[in-house]
Amino acid sequence: SDTIRAIRFAHVVVLMIDAKEGLDKQDLAIARHVENEGRALILAVNKWDAVANRPETIKKITDRLETSLAQLRGVPVVTFSALTGNRVERLMQAVTQIYDTWNVRVPTGKLNRWFAALQEAHPPPLIAGRRLKLRYITQIKRRPPTFAVFAARAGKLPTAYVRYLINGLRNDFGLVGVPVRVLLRAPENPYADDD
Numbered sequence: 001s002d003t004i005r006a007i008r009f010a011h012v013v014v015l016m017i018d019a020k021e022g023l024d025k026q027d028l029a030i031a032r033h034v035e036n037e038g039r040a041l042i043l044a045v046n047k048w049d050a051v052a053n054r055p056e057t058i059k060k061i062t063d064r065l066e067t068s069l070a071q072l073r074g075v076p077v078v079t080f081s082a083l084t085g086n087r088v089e090r091l092m093q094a095v096t097q098i099y100d101t102w103n104v105r106v107p108t109g110k111l112n113r114w115f116a117a118l119q120e121a122h123p124p125p126l127i128a129g130r131r132l133k134l135r136y137i138t139q140i141k142r143r144p145p146t147f148a149v150f151a152a153r154a155g156k157l158p159t160a161y162v163r164y165l166i167n168g169l170r171n172d173f174g175l176v177g178v179p180v181r182v183l184l185r186a187p188e189n190p191y192a193d194d195d
Contacts, residue, residue, distance in 0.1 A: 074176030154184035
């Protein structure tokens with residue numbers, strides 16, 4: 001319960017794991033909770049001085065993280081030794097960088113130009129023989145970066161296309177390693193009855 005409370009009040013969560021043990025189920029559950037709360041995450045790998053095969057160890061950790069939690073792709077992984085103090089300064093650098101990424105604000109004009117190009121490259125799917133019209137996108141919140149997509153039939157947009165939008169936002173605006181939210185909204189109809 002202390003961990004859950006700490007995550008709820010944190011901006012950046014540093015999940016520390018033992019380099020010799022790697023990621024276990026509980027670590028992944030905590031990382032999933034961090035993502036659900038919308039917090040920035042850093043994976044800190046301690047006891048790096050005791051690891052013999054470093055490239056293989058880091059590959060195992062990053063592969064496990066990406067296969068088990070694909071939505072946290074690109075989370076910074078910082079290796080260090082608390083015993084010797086070696087590479088500890090990299091942890092604070094990573095915290096500062098991920099905090100800045102978590103606070104990114106994308107201007108609406110730039111966002112909509114990107115949105116038009118993305119739809120041109122990969123149009124939304126056909127639903128009942130008609131193409132979904134995605135009108136515009138705007139960032140409605142920072143921490144975590146949250147975007148609203150306005151569409152006439154917003155509820156019909158498949159989750160695969162929403163993931164495509166999220167991955168595009170991550171890659172094109174440098175939002176790698178932080179949770180990104182995309183909310184679907186239908187524009188208000190001025191001719192609808194107000195009962």
